[in-house]
Amino acid sequence: MTTEPLLSVRDLDVLFDTARGRVPAVRGVSFELAAGEVFGLVGESGSGKSTVLSAIMRLLPGVAVANASQMNFQGSDLMSMSAGQLRGIRGTGIGLIPQRPMTSLSPVTPLRKQLRWFLGDMPQSEIVDLLDQVGLRAVAERLDGYPFEFSGGQLQRLLIMLAALARRPSLLLADEPTTTLDATVQAQVLRLILDLRDRLGLGVVFVSHDLGVIAQVCDRVGVMYAGRLVxxxxxxxxxxxxxxxxxxxxxxxxxxxxxxxxxxxxxxxxxxxxxxxxxxxxxxxxxxxxxxxxxxxxxxxxxxxxxxxxxxxxxxxxxxxxxxxxx
Amino acid sequence: MTIAIEAEGLTKHFSLKQGKGSGPWFRARGMRTVHAVDDVGFKVASGETLAIIGESGCGKSTVARLLLGLTEPTAGSITISGERRVQLVAQNPWSALNRRKTIGHALNQPLLIHRPDLDKDGREARVQELLDLTGLPSDFLLRYPADVSGGELQRVTIARALAAQPRVLVLDEPTASLDVSVKASLVNLLCDLRDDLGLTYLLITHEIDVARLLADQVLVMYLGHVVESGDADQVFDNPVHPYTRSLLDSVPVPDPRRRKELLPLAGEVPSAVDPPSGCRFRTRCPHVLPKCAETRPTARESGEGHLTACHLTAWSPS
Structure with a gap:
């Protein structure tokens, strides 16, 4: 008996309507992901790897048209979900780690307030516990600070905490999560993602252009070229x-x-x-x-x-x- | 062997004035000094490449700025022997070029300043030469930076840097954030130009694999100090300083058979405003000794021409 995959994408097409006509960004991409598995998507700029993540999250811009014969997350079809149903999945069922931590947070709002946007009225002790789990205990006392007062590594770990721990999603989408980080900090963040996978049994789709990072963290890998999974x-x-x-x-x-x-x-x-x-x-x-x-x-x-x-x-x-x- | 670049006791401190901001970060600080570069020395032979490797805030870009004369050292000196001709290839070609001007304009501009002897035809011929050197087609001259790819644009900034016929090129993260295939052809181009034109490179990079391919000599910096330096093969193959070891070990190898433990250094680089006493790496060093907090380790030979500044290795037989 085969168990149902955590995520199943079949024949995903994404077209962008531009002034110069329809540009196919993703063409016929199919893959499956099991719980606890890290699937890498590697390719060069413009190969469509990040667009695949946006399509799974149903967060494509208005000019994009997405089609798939199947895009199932835990057995339910993401393509046919209403906006309300998708809101229930985003962040809660599927977490996203963005590429640039600095631009993913509001620069003019203290971190504490931004955490509250996402965590609601979670007790402070639980927040400290979550921070502790991603090695940010020291940050707990500085939450009144603004993003610029923290390092890129700290902010990225904070976003990983929000994406992977706060609402316990079962699927994590990581979009070049360590590209802007220094080597030793990158190693820390990769270790953290792998530890969370081991501990929580997360399935991870890991997008990167860096074959070194892919080789170190992925179980399976898909190579993309010009929108195709080749x-x-x-x-x-x-x-x-x-x-x-x-x-x-x-x-x-x-x-x-x-x-x-x-x-x-x-x-x-x-x-x-x-x-x-x-x-x-x-x-x-x-x-x-x-x-x-x-x-x-x-x-x-x-x-x-x-x-x-x-x-x-x-x-x-x-x-x-x-x-x-x-x- | 002629020396092209020589730095001695090179030091750069920046003063931070009392901040006007209201956040705790500002309030907590009065007059402070950022110890960006402290007592750095090196020599680069003509035609060779020195790679300075290290992470954000280690001072490598400040060394580059000091060499270019964009900022004055607080103490010590950095000199280019012979003809003082040095040019910069910056990390981000998009911000290095004026996007409202054509690429032809970008290549002509340095000639107008540095080659007043050339007339219009002379400049045209020189621009064509620059395009040939960097493998760019002639129709690029009428194009704008937005119309070409990142790799091509980086070739344009290299061509522009070569216009004034420099002897020394400062390459500040020349291949950062480029795709694998684009990076490969740029590294090849830099190798070819060095061999054909006899250029000397100061390569600032965090990409260890690129440094391995280009560098003859390596300087490893941490928080403004040189922790290890020497022949590239020695430093990369037999790193001695605990920081160099950690840095090289944290670089992801594109080989799934050689999975690393990924047991990285704990913590992050401390602030350069208030750097740790003694050895600046001691707060993260897995082998820290009591005396590391007391005195700064002096650089000692750990092999021929291979210097390491570490108390732990200073008295070890190797």
């Missing part, structure tokens, strides 16, 4: 045996894989306009592309332990590697 695999599988040419190129472009003075193998070309191409979006930059790739959109197929959206996934991955037994 590859999804368990974390070890993706790094050991990338199958999509884009994933391979991305891993080859990591500075940490080179020595001093060596030149990095870059991905030629740009992703601009790739979301409007008729065939595979990566075809113009792909070293293995054939005529078929430029004309026909590849379907998602299962190869080994991975889901890959490529016409020639095995060729791409297995040139010098033993073939995987069929799954």
């Amino acid at each position: 590859e999804a695999a368990p974390i070890g599988e993706l790094f050991d045996n990338p199958r999509h040419p884009y994933t391979q190129a991305l891993l080859r472009a990591l500075p940490s894989r080179y020595k001093r003075g060596e030149r990095i193998k870059v991905i030629e070309g740009t992703a601009a306009g790739a979301n409007r191409l008729p065939g595979c979006a990566f075809a113009p930059r792909c070293p293995r592309a054939e005529a078929m790739c430029r004309e026909q959109e590849p379907e998602t197929r299962s190869v080994g332990g991975a889901l890959v959206r490529c016409h020639f996934p095995e060729d791409a991955a297995g040139a010098n590697k033993p073939k995987e037994a069929a799954a």
